[in-house]
Amino acid sequence: MLAVVTAFRSRCLARDWDYHGWLLQRTLDSILAQTNDEFVVVVVCHETPAIPHAHHPKIRFLPVEFPPPDRDNDAMCADKVFKLSVGAAWAVSAGCDYTMFTDADDLLSRRVSEFVARRRGANGWYTPSEFYYAYGSRWLRSNQRPASGSGPGVIVRSDLLEFASSPYSGVWLETILQGGERRFAELLARRSQRINTLAAVGLANFQKLMLAEGRPLEPLPFPGNVVINHSDSTSHVPGGVGTAVPEQSPVRNALRARLSRIKRAGSRLPSVRPLTPALCSEFAIPAPRLVPRAYRRRGSIFSRDIFVDSWLAVD
Numbered sequence: 001m002l003a004v005v006t007a008f009r010s011r012c013l014a015r016d017w018d019y020h021g022w023l024l025q026r027t028l029d030s031i032l033a034q035t036n037d038e039f040v041v042v043v044v045c046h047e048t049p050a051i052p053h054a055h056h057p058k059i060r061f062l063p064v065e066f067p068p069p070d071r072d073n074d075a076m077c078a079d080k081v082f083k084l085s086v087g088a089a090w091a092v093s094a095g096c097d098y099t100m101f102t103d104a105d106d107l108l109s110r111r112v113s114e115f116v117a118r119r120r121g122a123n124g125w126y127t128p129s130e131f132y133y134a135y136g137s138r139w140l141r142s143n144q145r146p147a148s149g150s151g152p153g154v155i156v157r158s159d160l161l162e163f164a165s166s167p168y169s170g171v172w173l174e175t176i177l178q179g180g181e182r183r184f185a186e187l188l189a190r191r192s193q194r195i196n197t198l199a200a201v202g203l204a205n206f207q208k209l210m211l212a213e214g215r216p217l218e219p220l221p222f223p224g225n226v227v228i229n230h231s232d233s234t235s236h237v238p239g240g241v242g243t244a245v246p247e248q249s250p251v252r253n254a255l256r257a258r259l260s261r262i263k264r265a266g267s268r269l270p271s272v273r274p275l276t277p278a279l280c281s282e283f284a285i286p287a288p289r290l291v292p293r294a295y296r297r298r299g300s301i302f303s304r305d306i307f308v309d310s311w312l313a314v315d
Helices: 019-032 073-092 112-117 171-178 182-190 199-200 204-213 250-271 278-282 306-312
Strands: 001-005 040-046 059-063 098-103 122-127 129-133 139-144 154-157 225-228 271-274
Touching: 001 073, 001 112, 019 040, 019 225, 040 129, 059 073, 073 098, 073 199, 098 250, 139 204, 139 250, 154 204, 171 182, 171 199, 171 204, 199 204, 250 271
Parallel strands: 001 040, 001 098, 040 059, 129 225
Antiparallel strands: 098 154, 122 154, 129 139, 139 271
16 A cells, blocks of 8 residues: 655645645645555645545545744745654554655656555655646646656655654754755754654655665656646745845846746756646646636746746647
């Protein structure tokens, strides 16, 4: 049995709560479309959204009692770790063979559960390739990460999951600190909560951590996720590592940032591909015409380069 664990943000942190509920429904639709039914979905949240999936037999909502964080990137990432840790602990106690972490606004390939079911005993898999998409568009962008990096989806044999209690120490903590995320580590320690170490290191460090522990993950041989870019994603919330520091000249800084985005988007144009019926089926992507007009292209397949998407826009 595969447990797909995701963390859903609190109502007080969402600019548009209904929109986040709609995004979660799309994520759950993609998971429920698996070709093999040996899976369960675990959604860890502060409040259970009023969506049709709330009572689905394959989905377990786990409300948490700890308070929501401030609307700050590092604080929200720490909150996500706490929630994923609750979900991982549930998966282990429920006897699930494998645990997968994924984001509550991204889509999952319908092939994942069947792939895992046929390869029992493996340490797990990370996702070196993915797609970027904005709802309502007829285009998406493929993305290949470096050999040591992982996308937002990671699958690990549940008996290999490790948990830590404060005061924290170990390779996983060193990995976080080496990445320059000391404030994030301090926020994790502040709550003195038992956490899953793999959830704590996050994204690109999944594979690095498992390799350091002598339990390397294998690359998933197909794109595992569609990353949904939207303006209220956690990665767009200020306050974390890499937050831009304004220069003395705001105009010059804005122009330089705009030119940098244009250059970056231009380099990514070759990876743009049309949204096909096959991709819609594999990731349960709704046809552009079925997306509510208010929810169309709230993000970009070029990360924050929303203005570039106007070149590819359709209504």
